[in-house]
Structure formats: C-alpha cells, structure tokens
Amino acid sequence: xxxxxxxxxxxxxxxxxxxxxxxxxxxxxxxxxxxxxxxxxxxxxxxxxxxxxxxxxxxxxxxxxxxxxxxxxxxxxxxxxxxxxxxxxxxxxxxxxxxxxxxxxxxxxxxxxxxxxxxxxxxxxxxxxxx
Amino acid sequence: xxxxxxxxxxxxxxxxxxxxxxxxxxxxxxxxxxxxxxxxxxxxxxxxxxxxxxxxxxxxxxxxxxxxxxxxxxxxxxxxxxxxxxxxxxxxxxxxxxxxxxxxxxxxxxxxxxxxxxxxxxxxxxxxxxxxxxxxxxxxxxxxxxxxxxxxxxxxxxxxxxxxxxxxxxxxxxxxxxxxxxxxxxxxxxxxxxxxxxxxxxxxxxxxxxxxxxxxxxxxxxxxxxxxxxxxxxxxxxxxxxxxxxxxxxxxxxxxxxxxxxxxxxxxxxxxxxxxxxxxxxxxxxxxxxxxxxxxxxxxxxxxxxxxxxxxxxxxxxxxxxxxxxxxxxxxxxxxxxxxxxxxxxxxxxxxxxxxxxxxxxxxxxxxxxxxxxxxxxxxxxxxxxxxxxxxxxxxxxxxxxxxxxxxxxxxx
Numbered sequence: 001x002x003x004x005x006x007x008x009x010x011x012x013x014x015x016x017x018x019x020x021x022x023x024x025x026x027x028x029x030x031x032x033x034x035x036x037x038x039x040x041x042x043x044x045x046x047x048x049x050x051x052x053x054x055x056x057x058x059x060x061x062x063x064x065x066x067x068x069x070x071x072x073x074x075x076x077x078x079x080x081x082x083x084x085x086x087x088x089x090x091x092x093x094x095x096x097x098x099x100x101x102x103x104x105x106x107x108x109x110x111x112x113x114x115x116x117x118x119x120x121x122x123x124x125x126x127x128x129x130x131x
Numbered sequence: 132x133x134x135x136x137x138x139x140x141x142x143x144x145x146x147x148x149x150x151x152x153x154x155x156x157x158x159x160x161x162x163x164x165x166x167x168x169x170x171x172x173x174x175x176x177x178x179x180x181x182x183x184x185x186x187x188x189x190x191x192x193x194x195x196x197x198x199x200x201x202x203x204x205x206x207x208x209x210x211x212x213x214x215x216x217x218x219x220x221x222x223x224x225x226x227x228x229x230x231x232x233x234x235x236x237x238x239x240x241x242x243x244x245x246x247x248x249x250x251x252x253x254x255x256x257x258x259x260x261x262x263x264x265x266x267x268x269x270x271x272x273x274x275x276x277x278x279x280x281x282x283x284x285x286x287x288x289x290x291x292x293x294x295x296x297x298x299x300x301x302x303x304x305x306x307x308x309x310x311x312x313x314x315x316x317x318x319x320x321x322x323x324x325x326x327x328x329x330x331x332x333x334x335x336x337x338x339x340x341x342x343x344x345x346x347x348x349x350x351x352x353x354x355x356x357x358x359x360x361x362x363x364x365x366x367x368x369x370x371x372x373x374x375x376x377x378x379x380x381x382x383x384x385x386x387x388x389x390x391x392x393x394x395x396x397x398x399x400x401x402x403x404x405x406x407x408x409x410x411x412x413x414x415x416x417x418x419x420x421x422x423x424x425x426x427x428x429x430x431x432x433x434x435x436x437x438x439x440x441x442x443x444x445x446x447x448x449x450x451x452x453x454x455x456x457x458x459x460x461x462x463x464x465x466x467x468x469x470x471x472x473x474x475x476x477x478x479x480x481x482x483x484x485x486x487x488x489x490x491x492x493x494x495x496x497x498x499x500x501x502x503x504x505x506x507x508x509x510x511x512x513x514x515x516x517x518x519x520x521x522x523x524x525x526x527x528x529x530x531x532x533x534x535x536x537x538x539x540x541x542x543x544x
Contacts, residue, residue, distance in 0.1 A: 065508040066515030067522065070346075074511040077347050090347070120509035124307025126516075127507045 053106050054097040057113050061093065065126065072096035078112040078119075079104060135160035135252040136208070137176035139196035141186035144212055147236055148182055151210070154241045160248050170199055170446060178206040178251035180244065183229065184213040201380075202444050204257065204415045206388045208247045210240075228333070228385065254391035255287075256544040258398050259416040263439060264432025265403035268422045268458040270298045271501050272534075273400045276420075276456075278517035279528070280535040281344065281354045286395040286544070289340050290356040291386070292319060293412055294402040295367060297359025302503060303343050303513040304358065312341060312358045320360035322386050325378035336386045337393060343513040353394065354514055357386070367406040380411055387415040396544055403432075405439040413443045418542035421489075422458045425476040433486055450489045454538050455480055457494035489541075493533035500524050 001009075013021060028036065051059070061071045073090035079100060080086050088099050100109045136155055140148040152162040162180070166172035169192065173179055179200040187193045200207055209229040230247065232240045260269040273290065280286040292299040300309055312318055317339050321331035331339065340355035365371055366379060390397045401412040413419070421436055423429040433455065441448050457480075460473045473494075480490045495501075500518050514520060518527050 063507075063509055065506075065510050066512060067520060070512045070515050070520075073347050080347075116511075120511070122307075123509070124305040125507045125509050126305050128301065128306060 053101060053110075054094045057097050057110065058093045060113060060117065063117070064120065068093040074116055075100070075109075075112055078116045079108065083108075133161075133252075134163055134172075134176040136162040136178050136180045136248045137166075137173050137196075137200075137205075138162055138164050138180045138182065139187070139193050139200075140182035141184060141188075141190035141193050143186035144182045144184055147212055147232070150236050151180060151182075151241065151244055154245060155248055158245045158249070160245065160252060162248075169196060173200050173205055174203060176205070177254070178208055178248060180208045180210060180248065183209055183211045183215055185215055187212075188215050199445065201384070202414050203446070204384075204413070204417060206251045206254070206384075206391070208244060208251070210244060250392050251388070254388075255393075255395040255397060256417045256539075256542045257387055257391060257415055258396060258418045258420055258538065258542050258544075259401055259412040260398065260422065261401045261409070261412060261419050261436060262421045262423065262429070262432045263403060263405060263435040264429055267424050267429055267432065268495070268501075269403070270294070270302060270400050271503075272420075272422050272456065272458055272495060273299060273398055274302050275501060275517045275519065275531050276495075276535050276538065277396065277398050278354070278514055278519045279531040280396060280539060281352065281514070282519050283532045284535060284539065285352055286539070287352045287393070288354050288396045288398060289390045289394040290343075291390070291397065291399045292357065292359030293363070293399050293408050294359060295361050295364040295408075296402065297361060297363075299400045300356065300359040303356060303516060304341065305510065308341075309358055313360060318358045318360035320362045322357075322382050323363065323366055323379040325375065325382060333382065333385055337389045339386070340390070345512045345514075355394075357390075359400075363408065367402070367404075367408060376407055379407075380414070383411045384415055396539070396542075405435070409439060410443050413440055418452060418454065418538070420454045420456060420538055422456050422495075423476070423480065424459050425457060425473045427476075430476070430479060433480070437485055448485075450485050450487070451541065453486065453489040454541050455486055455490045456534055456538075457490070459497045460494040461497050491534060491537045493530050493537060495530050495534065496527060498524075498527055500527060 012024070016024070058071075061075070064071050064074070069090045069092075072093045076086050076088060076090055076096065083104060086100075088096060090096060097109060138148045138152055148164055152164050155162040163172045163176060173196060179196065181187070181193075181197055197207070210232050211229045212232050214233065230240060230243050260273040262269060277288045277290070281288050290299055297309075313320075316329055316331055317335075321329055322336065322339070324330040339357050340353075341358055342353065343356055344354035366376065371379070387397055387399075399412045399416060402408055419436070419440065421433055423433060437448065457473070457477060466472070477490070477494075481487050500521060503516070510516060518524055519531060
C-alpha cells in the first residue's frame with residue numbers, strides 16, 4: 001500500500017469506529033468502480049432558466065431605488081393613464097409584470113416600461129455632483 | 132377643551148372683546164379675556180386674537196402680548212376694528228391677512244373669527260429638529276422618525292427644509308426636481324422674499340409642499356416637503372435689512388399656520404448654529420427635538436440650545452417643550468478609558484436638571500442604513516429612501532417608531 005492510500009485510509013478512520021470501517025470496506029468490495037464514483041459525484045448544476053419577458057423587464061427597472069412594490073406601483077400607474085384603473089395589487093415586481101402582460105399584452109407593458117424609464121431620466125437620478 | 136384663544140385688546144375695545152369671547156364660547160371655544168399672568172395665559176391658549184385699533188396700538192400691554200405671542204410661536208388672528216398706521220403693527224401682523232371689522236362686529240365677521248380660531252384650535256403641531264451643534268443627525272432623523280410617524284401611526288406630515296444646506300431636500304429629491312421647484316419660485320426662499328418675481332404670494336403657500344409619498348391610491352394622509360434652497364444663506368449673513376427680515380418672519384409664520392391647518396405635524400429641519408433662521412423655527416414651534424450623539428461635544432450643543440431658545444422666546448423654558456433623542460448608539464458596550472461611552476452620555480443627560488426629563492427612552496442605533504449615497508439611481512417614491520421602507524432592519528424600524536410615538540406624545544399632537 002502506497003503512502004497516499006494509507007493517508008486516505010487514516011483520514012477515513014479519524015471519525016469512524018472499527019465496525020463502521022469494516023462496513024465501509026465491505027460495501028466498497030461489493031460494488032464496481034463506476035457505481036462507487038457515481039454515488040460520490042457532485043450534484044449536477046441546475047440549468048439556468050432562460051430569462052422570460054417579466055424577468056427581463058424587472059432587470060431593466062433595477063435602476064430604480066426602492067422596494068419592488070414601488071416599481072410595480074409606478075409601472076401600473078403608467079399603464080393606468082391609458083387603460084383606466086387597474087385592480088392589481090403592487091406586490092412583487094415579476095408577478096405584477098406577468099399579470100399585466102397577460103391582461104394588456106407584452107407590447108403594451110414593454111412600452112409602459114420605456115415610458116417610465118424615460119420619465120425618470122427626465123426627472124434625473126439621485127446622484128449629486130460637485131461643480 | 133383647552134383654551135382656544137387669548138384676546139389681546141386696548142382698554143377702549145373691551146366691549147368688542149367681550150362680544151367676541153361670548154361668540155367663541157357659544158361655539159365651544161373657550162377664550163381668555165383677562166389674566167394676571169398674561170404670558171402664561173397666552174402660552175395656554177392655542178391662538179391669540181388681536182383686536183387692532185389706535186387704542187390697542189398705543190396700549191403697551193397689548194403690544195407686549197403680540198411680541199410674546201410671536202416669540203413663542205402662537206398663531207395670531209388679527210381683527211381690524213379701526214384704521215391704524217400700517218407701520219406701527221407691520222412688523223408683527225400681516226394686515227392683508229386681517230379680518231375686517233371696521234364696520235362693526237357683524238355676524239359674518241364673528242363667524243369668520245370663530246372659523247379662524249377653530250382652525251387653530253384643531254390644527255396640527257409644529258416640531259423643530261434643532262441642535263446648535265452640527266452633525267448630530269437632525270436631518271436624517273427628521274426624515275426617518277417622521278416617516279415612521281406617517282407609515283406606522285398614520286400621521287400626515289409636512290417638512291419645511293429651513294437649512295441653507297437643504298440636505299433634507301437632497302435626501303428625498305433628485306437635483307433636477309429641486310431645480311424645477313426652484314425655477315417655479317416654490318422653495319422656502321420664495322417664502323422669505325416678500326416682493327418681486329422670486330416671491331411666492333401668501334395665497335399659494337398651501338400649494339408649495341412637494342409630495343414625498345407617491346404610492347397610488349394614497350388616502351388623505353400626506354407626507355410632503357417644502358423644498359429648501361441654498362439662497363437662504365442671505366438671511367444668515369448681513370445681506371438683508373431689518374424690514375426684509377421682519378417680512379420674512381411674518382411670511383414664514385403664515386406658511387406654518389397654513390400648513391398646520393392641513394397636516395397633523397409640521398416638522399422644521401433647522402440649520403445648526405444660532406441665526407435668524409433659528410429664530411424663525413423656534414418662534415413657530417410648539418416642541419423642539421434635539422438629536423444628540425453619544426459624545427461630549429453634543430452636550431455643549433444641548434446647553435447652548437437651551438440658552439438660545441430662552442433668549443429667543445424671552446422667558447424661562449419648560450423641559451416638556453423639548454425631547455432629547457440619542458442617535459448613533461452602539462448595539463454593544465463601547466468602552467473608552469474604562470467608561471461605556473453611550474451609557475455615560477445617557478447618564479449625564481438623565482442627571483441634568485433641565486434636560487433630564489426631556490431625554491427619550493428609545494435611542495436610535497448606529498447603522499449604515501441611515502446613510503445616503505450619491506448614486507446614479509432613480510426614485511419613483513421618495514419615502515422609500517427612508518429606513519422604514521427598506522427590507523428587514525426590524526430593530527432600527529422599531530427604534531424609529533418608538534421615538535416617533537414618544538415625540539408625538541410630548542408634543543401633544
């Protein structure tokens with residue numbers, strides 16, 4: 001047995017009783033290498049979901065400081081100007097965008113977002129400059 | 132009900148004063164006609180009804196009443212009984228705002244007096260955030276404590292940014308929006324200027340506040356700001372005449388009176404040091420909140436505050452007119468030279484004969500969440516910049532709400 005293997009075995013022994021070690025050796029002898037490697041393989045990374053319409057729009061509104069409910073409230077306010085009163089509570093931004101898109105269409109909601117951002121740009125950011 | 136009005140008049144107008152007092156009493160508004168301690172009677176009343184006539188103008192006691200009411204932030208209802216020389220009463224009363232009774236105390240005039248007195252009797256309270264020392268957190272605490280009063284207690288609040296540095300306006304509004312308000316002559320500077328294109332007419336004062344809670348479907352409870360202006364420094368230097376300052380003081384009192392009629396709380400954020408602006412704030416306030424940092428320099432600022440306020444008001448003060456709020460207290464003991472710095476400051480104030488009973492139980496913890504950063508981000512609802520609308524921060528929010536409850540109670544709001 002080479003030094004590296006001995007070292008690995010010693011590290012396994014550190015927190016285990018002789019009975020537990022025997023049980024481990026038995027399991028290793030009974031299985032093929034492929035099965036053993038599969039058992040200890042790290043979990044596969046979950047694929048990153050493709051950004052949908054609502055998350056993309058929410059990301060654009062990240063330039064607004066404040067809670068998501070404020071952003072949702074402002075977006076609803078812009079759409080209300082053209083579509084009348086909307087009975088959607090301003091809660092999470094992404095769910096609100098999804099509900100707005102279902103009711104008024106993605107095109108209208110995207111246009112309202114553009115409008116909101118243009119208004120904010122006109123009103124200026126909170127940045128103070130030294131002249 | 133507390134005393135609604137104190138009547139100030141010359142000897143020859145005593146019959147008219149009795150008629151007005153009777154009318155006020157008939158409408159459930161108790162009024163004081165005579166008092167041994169006139170100063171205390173004025174302090175106890177919610178407003179002063181001044182009967183103006185040549186006789187009253189010549190009456191020294193009536194003149195003292197007016198000066199005392201102005202120095203102590205008491206709203207005034209001027210009733211013109213006979214023509215007087217405008218110069219004589221101009222520094223203390225705005226004759227444009229008077230109720231005209233030169234043709235006798237007719238029913239419409241009496242009704243107008245009752246309406247004015249009732250408005251003052253039911254008006255909100257005015258609170259000044261003041262400490263002669265700078266950097267104690269006046270502005271940040273004003274924004275955050277009164278945001279708690281608005282969001283947690285449902286109070287309508289209007290700030291007045293009376294500091295030439297206008298940090299409260301910077302806290303809530305982007306530079307472009309402040310510049311637009313300034314271009315429209317709707318900042319506090321336009322209240323202080325009595326004439327010319329930079330002046331705002333008195334009848335527009337109630338329209339000056341900018342909305343800070345812009346959530347849709349908000350009810351009547353407003354959270355607003357009269358925007359500050361760096362040009363106010365003209366009134367802290369020697370650039371303005373006595374006459375211009377007297378006009379500014381009168382117009383500022385009128386602004387506060389109009390706002391009190393609309394809001395539960397009018398909160399004035401004042402510059403540090405003792406200047407003409409300090410006089411304006413102190414003479415318009417019912418209550419003073421003095422933030423104090425746990426350090427020895429703040430204690431000097433507190434002592435100076437008592438001296439300055441006493442001099443402006445021209446009378447001995449009561450500690451119930453103040454609230455002292457410790458700001459920036461650590462969440463664990465901070466020892467220096469064997470002393471816990473926070474505890475030592477608290478004990479020093481608590482043991483003080485005057486300010487001891489003014490020290491509030493709740494203290495504001497030291498936290499970076501009360502700091503602001505000049506970053507390139509936009510704001511759709513300015514009240515969301517306060518800690519009360521930030522995620523988590525439970526301990527901080529509880530401290531702010533507790534402080535708001537105590538201050539409102541002490542201010543009698």
